[in-house]
Amino acid sequence: ETGVTQTPRHLVMGMTNKKSLKCEQHLGHNAMYWYKQSAKKPLELMFVYNFKEQTENNSVPSRFSPECPNSSHLFLHLHTLQPEDSALYLCASSRVGTYNEQFFGPGTRLTVL
Amino acid sequence: DQQVKQNSPSLSVQEGRISILNCDYTNSMFDYFLWYKKYPAEGPTFLISISSIKDKNEDGRFTVFLNKSAKHLSLHIVPSQPGDSAVYFCAASLSGNTGKLIFGQGTTLQVKP
Numbered sequence: 126e127t128g129v130t131q132t133p134r135h136l137v138m139g140m141t142n143k144k145s146l147k148c149e150q151h152l153g154h155n156a157m158y159w160y161k162q163s164a165k166k167p168l169e170l171m172f173v174y175n176f177k178e179q180t181e182n183n184s185v186p187s188r189f190s191p192e193c194p195n196s197s198h199l200f201l202h203l204h205t206l207q208p209e210d211s212a213l214y215l216c217a218s219s220r221v222g223t224y225n226e227q228f229f230g231p232g233t234r235l236t237v238l
Numbered sequence: 239d240q241q242v243k244q245n246s247p248s249l250s251v252q253e254g255r256i257s258i259l260n261c262d263y264t265n266s267m268f269d270y271f272l273w274y275k276k277y278p279a280e281g282p283t284f285l286i287s288i289s290s291i292k293d294k295n296e297d298g299r300f301t302v303f304l305n306k307s308a309k310h311l312s313l314h315i316v317p318s319q320p321g322d323s324a325v326y327f328c329a330a331s332l333s334g335n336t337g338k339l340i341f342g343q344g345t346t347l348q349v350k351p
Contacts, residue, residue, distance in 0.1 A: 229281030
């Protein structure tokens with residue numbers, strides 16, 4: 126595998142379910158990000174991790190819980206989501222020091238019923 | 239309040255001609271700007287960037303122009319090719335290089351053969 130991978134690519138869940146999104150980067154980067162893209166809206170940054178430490182939480186509701194066990198893996202744990210949380214969730218990574226040039230995964234298309 | 243705006247949702251250009259994609263921003267503290275390209279079912283791909291200390295950056299067929307006084311940047315693609323058909327996102331970063339990118343809504347470019 127190369128680049129940034131995300132699993133699953135598609136996810137349908139009920140509002141009472143608990144699920145997790147997974148991201149893995151194979152680029153040797155040490156900063157990782159979660160973004161949300163809702164229909165007709167810009168990409169919104171959710172979380173930033175540098176060297177496994179969370180450095181940014183963009184006022185994200187607690188029903189989204191990130192986890193970064195190491196510099197190569199990033200998870201987004203989901204519980205009691207709302208239908209308006211349906212969106213494309215994108216993971217990205219970059220080198221520390223070149224934060225701006227982020228490499229994105231293909232995203233997980235999430236539908237909350 | 240949207241700090242980065244791409245006011246044209248779509249653009250159609252003939253193959254071989256110039257494509258010009260525009261982006262406006264409101265925050266004068268932005269000091270780095272990027273363009274990303276996104277194909278369907280893929281994550282955004284970094285295309286080209288420019289620091290606020292420059293007014294032009296060129297990479298092959300792609301040139302980004304920055305007009306700080308007008309808070310405006312543009313991406314020129316010359317000559318346009320059908321493979322350039324994609325959604326183009328403009329993004330901006332605040333000084334401090336924290337990795338927090340603010341994205342525009344995107345412009346869908348269609349290059350007709």
